[in-house]
Amino acid sequence: MDHGSMSGMDMGSSASSASSSSGASSAMGMTMAFTNAHSTHLFSAAWTPSSSGTYAATCIFLIVLAIIDRCLVAFKATMERHWLVTHLNRRYIAIAGKTTEAGRIDGDPDAKAASLITAQGVEENVKLVHNIAHGPIPWRFSVDLPRAILFLFIVGVSYLLMLAVMTMNVGYFCSVLTGAFIGDLAVGRYIQWNEHNH
Known part of the structure; x- marks a missing residue:
């Protein structure tokens, strides 16, 4: 090979590596944007709406899941109040x-x-004795195990909702917000009442 063909190969390979690196950097720096595609995966490739009806059913599922999330938080707040009262009556x-x-x-x-x-x-x-010094309630298996299990469910549902929002699908995002609104409208008073009475 002569020097001219070698320099041509070097320039071609450097041009292809530059274009691949610029393609990689553009893929890495791609900005996220909301989409309204009805075929957006939810949680797995198997859960992909194939029609407007299945997309609507998926959105309804997300609304119900967000309502369940708020109900779990309200139930935990109510149980915390119950466990505190039981503890105070045991003193x-x-x-x-x-x-x-x-x-x-x-x-x-x-x-x-x-x-x-x-x-x-x-x-x-x-x-x-009804009034005790401020501080955590002593550890009890009959209280702390149900509390931890309840918290596990709350975190699990919350992360599922977060993953739905991270799909950047407008319908999924609005469904999660709608469910959170309806759930808090229904049971938010129990959460606030327990937070203010601790």
């Missing part, structure tokens, strides 16, 4: 030197033989 402290009502009856010479039944069944030398 007892011993009262040193306090005589029980049964002890006073036994010590009274004028009292007749009788039995005393309290709301708890047996009177104890304790006092119910």
Whole structure:
């Protein structure tokens, strides 16, 4: 090969590598834009609407999924309130030197033989405490396991909704927003009520 053909090959190969690198950089720097294509995949290639009807059904599914997400958040907030109230009602402290009502009856010479039944069944030398210092509730398997499972469902549904929005499909995006609006309209008061009462 002569020098002219070698330089021609070098220029051709450098031109092709430059065009491939510019193509790669344009693909990497591609801007995301919303689309309204009815054939946008949802979660997998198997879930691809093939008609306007299946696209509408997919959008309805996303609305329902977003409503379920808000309902799960409201349910968790309600359960947190329930677990807190249960914990507060479980707090007892011993009262040193306090005589029980049964002890006073036994010590009274004028009292007749009788039995005393309290709301708890047996009177104890304790006092119910409703206010405790601020801080986390102690770890309990019967509370923390259901809390973690509920949180797992909330995170799972939230990430599915995020993936639907990331398809950049206008219909999917609007469906998620619509479901979030309807869900919060229906159960948002439970979320806010529990947040303000903690």
